[in-house]
Amino acid sequence: MMRQGFAATTVDQICAEAGLTKGSFFHHFESKEALGLAAMAAFAELGMGLYAVAWDAPDVGPLEKLHRLLDVMSDLARQHGELLTCMVGMLSQELALSNATVRQAGEGHMEAWVGAVAGLLTEAKRLHPPRVGFDSDAVAWMLYSTWQGSMLVGKTRQRPEMVIENLRQMRAYLDGLFEPLGKSKSKHPKRA
Amino acid sequence: MMRQGFAATTVDQICAEAGLTKGSFFHHFESKEALGLAAMAAFAELGMGLYAVAWDAPDVGPLEKLHRLLDVMSDLARQHGELLTCMVGMLSQELALSNATVRQAGEGHMEAWVGAVAGLLTEAKRLHPPRVGFDSDAVAWMLYSTWQGSMLVGKTRQRPEMVIENLRQMRAYLDGLFEPLGKSKSKHPKRA
DNA sequence: TCGTTCATACAGACTGGTTGGTATGTAGCG
DNA sequence: CGCTACATACCAACCAGTCTGTATGAACGA
Numbered sequence: 001m002m003r004q005g006f007a008a009t010t011v012d013q014i015c016a017e018a019g020l021t022k023g024s025f026f027h028h029f030e031s032k033e034a035l036g037l038a039a040m041a042a043f044a045e046l047g048m049g050l051y052a053v054a055w056d057a058p059d060v061g062p063l064e065k066l067h068r069l070l071d072v073m074s075d076l077a078r079q080h081g082e083l084l085t086c087m088v089g090m091l092s093q094e095l096a097l098s099n100a101t102v103r104q105a106g107e108g109h110m111e112a113w114v115g116a117v118a119g120l121l122t123e124a125k126r127l128h129p130p131r132v133g134f135d136s137d138a139v140a141w142m143l144y145s146t147w148q149g150s151m152l153v154g155k156t157r158q159r160p161e162m163v164i165e166n167l168r169q170m171r172a173y174l175d176g177l178f179e180p181l182g183k184s185k186s187k188h189p190k191r192a
Numbered sequence: 193m194m195r196q197g198f199a200a201t202t203v204d205q206i207c208a209e210a211g212l213t214k215g216s217f218f219h220h221f222e223s224k225e226a227l228g229l230a231a232m233a234a235f236a237e238l239g240m241g242l243y244a245v246a247w248d249a250p251d252v253g254p255l256e257k258l259h260r261l262l263d264v265m266s267d268l269a270r271q272h273g274e275l276l277t278c279m280v281g282m283l284s285q286e287l288a289l290s291n292a293t294v295r296q297a298g299e300g301h302m303e304a305w306v307g308a309v310a311g312l313l314t315e316a317k318r319l320h321p322p323r324v325g326f327d328s329d330a331v332a333w334m335l336y337s338t339w340q341g342s343m344l345v346g347k348t349r350q351r352p353e354m355v356i357e358n359l360r361q362m363r364a365y366l367d368g369l370f371e372p373l374g375k376s377k378s379k380h381p382k383r384a
Numbered sequence: 385t386c387g388t389t390c391a392t393a394c395a396g397a398c399t400g401g402t403t404g405g406t407a408t409g410t411a412g413c414g
Numbered sequence: 415c416g417c418t419a420c421a422t423a424c425c426a427a428c429c430a431g432t433c434t435g436t437a438t439g440a441a442c443g444a
Contacts, residue, residue, distance in 0.1 A: 005286040007199035011430060024394045026431065085289070092348040093285040094197040097277070106348045141345065141354055142361045146334070149341020153333065156284040156298045162333055169334045173365050203404060214405080216420045224404065 002085045006036055006094050036091055037105050043087035044109040050076070055116055062123035063178065069117070070171050073147065077154070077163040084163060085155055089148045114140040128178050139177065146170055194277045198228050198286050228283055229297050235279035236301040242268070247308055254315035255370065261309070262363050265339065269346070269355040276355060277347055281340045306332040320370050331369065338362055 001009045011032055015025050029035045054068035077084055092106035114137065121136035146166060154163040193201045203224055207217050221227045246260035269276055284298035306329065313328035338358060346355040 003289045005197060005199055005290075007197055008286075008290070010428080012428090020393095021395050022431080023396065023433090023435095027393065032430065083289070089344060090285060093282060093344050094200075096348045097195045097275070098197075098200070103348060103350075107350075110345060110348060138354075138357050138361070142338070142358050145341035145345045145354075145358050146338045147341065148344050149337035149339065152281060152285050152340050152344065153302060153337045156288045156295060156302060158295075158299075162330075162337075165330050166334050166337050169330070169365075173361075173368075176365075176368055202402080204402085212419095213421055215408095215422070218405065219419065 001036070001039055002083075002087055002090055006032075006091055011035075033099065033101065036095070036102060040087055040091055040102070040105055040109060044112065047086075048112060051113070051116070055120060061127065062120040063128060066117070066120050066124065066174060067171065069120075070167050070174075074164050074167050077150075077160050077167065081160045082155065082158045084151050084160060086148060086151050089151060093152075110144060114144050117143060124178065130178050132177075134177055139174075143170055143174075193228070193231055194275075194279055194282055198224075198283055203227075225291065225293065228287070228294060232279055232283055232294070232297055232301060236304065239278075240304060243305065243308070247312060253319065254312040255320060258309070258312050258316065258366060259363065261312075262359050262366075266356050266359050269342075269352050269359065273352045274347070274350045276343050276352060278340060278343050281343060285344075302336060306336050309335060316370065322370050324369075326369055331366075335362055335366075 011022060011025055014035070015022050018025075025035075029038065050072055051069060054072050055065045057065060057068060060068070088106050088109045091102055092110075095102040096106060097103075118136040118140040121134075121139055125134075125136065147170075150163045150166040154160055154166075203214060203217055206227070207214050210217075217227075221230065242264055243261060246264050247257045249257060249260060252260070280298050280301045283294055284302075287294040288298060289295075310328040310332035313326075313331055317326075317328065339362075342355045342358040346352055346358075
């Protein structure tokens with residue numbers, strides 16, 4: 001589904017790759033749509049597990065956690081190269097306007113990521129009062145949108161370096177929110 | 193295709209909506225894929241026409257042109273609301289990894305937008321030397337990725353306000369590149 | 385220990401509707 | 415006459431989903 005999209009992926013193909021038959025498929029899944037939802041959920045859980053090593057790190061400040069999150073995302077881009085694709089973004093793009101169930105599921109998975117990041121941003125605001133205020137949710141949605149867009153464009157251009165470069169700029173944007181000027185600029189030296 | 197994706201949109205459906213028959217369809221298009229490519233090209237041309245009113249404005253500086261471009265994009269988000277979708281992003285997402293022709297076409301359309309924006313950024317750098325240097329192409333790709341991602345996420349959340357808010361933050365990011373601090377902050381007062 | 389029961393996990397054949405694409409014909413027009 | 419723009423009829427392949435059957439194994443009573 002990540003390679004071909006939802007509609008172009010047939011149940012027969014899935015069964016062949018799984019080494020099972022259609023009878024078995026429809027024993028486990030009520031419909032093809034149900035599998036799509038399950039695939040999204042499984043992918044999201046997998047991803048959240050990876051992200052969690054960043055934001056669940058003990059004895060680490062919220063700003064550092066955000067940087068570690070960007071590290072994880074950069075690693076993903078490096079490891080998966082031209083095949084870096086998000087199941088949630090993929091199925092949402094294809095089905096959001098024609099399938100309300102999938103749309104809501106995608107929205108939910110997105111909210112989970114954004115909720116965690118917004119929490120870190122709010123905590124970071126408390127510890128490092130920024131010069132100009134900002135809305136944690138708005139910034140988190142912005143970061144998520146850029147992340148999704150980067151994977152989409154990076155896939156189309158077959159250029160994972162661009163995704164990493166975009167993440168570098170996200171880092172700069174984030175730092176800019178907390179370090180308006182002059183402050184400890186090299187606190188998080190050239191990562192990613 | 194923007195509502196359902198490429199694969200889920202049948203030639204019969206297209207013919208019905210166009211008020212024509214299949215015989216006629218395959219007289220004008222060699223295949224369904226050819227229509228997809230044509231749809232992408234038509235959409236890109238339409239979009240570039242809208243963007244052009246920003247970057248082809250006479251007697252206007254490059255930075256102002258960039259801001260007008262963001263104005264155009266905000267207007268698009270406002271006007272199209274929950275249906276704001278890019279044909280290029282849509283078909284690229286679905287087909288980039290399984291259809292090389294569509295992938296290259298999508299890449300080409302993306303490059304056209306990015307090329308124009310990178311040109312403006314380079315010109316702006318000449319006129320308003322930024323405190324820290326940046327790569328025009330990298331920033332342009334970042335902006336485009338965020339634009340694509342915002343449309344994707346905004347569609348999934350059914351929340352066009354988020355797209356507009358993201359564009360606001362893109363504006364701030366852009367300004368931050370040229371106005372490190374203290375300078376004429378309200379040169380482009382609360383637009384978007 | 386053994387037979388019975390029953391639910392689960394799977395296989396495989398089948399179907400009715402659909403799909404992209406083709407073959408053929410024709411109306412209109414310069 | 416010949417070319418373009420369309421229509422009609424048709425097809426073979428395919429698709430999601432169904433139906434029916436079977437192997438396995440746990441639970442249980444005697």
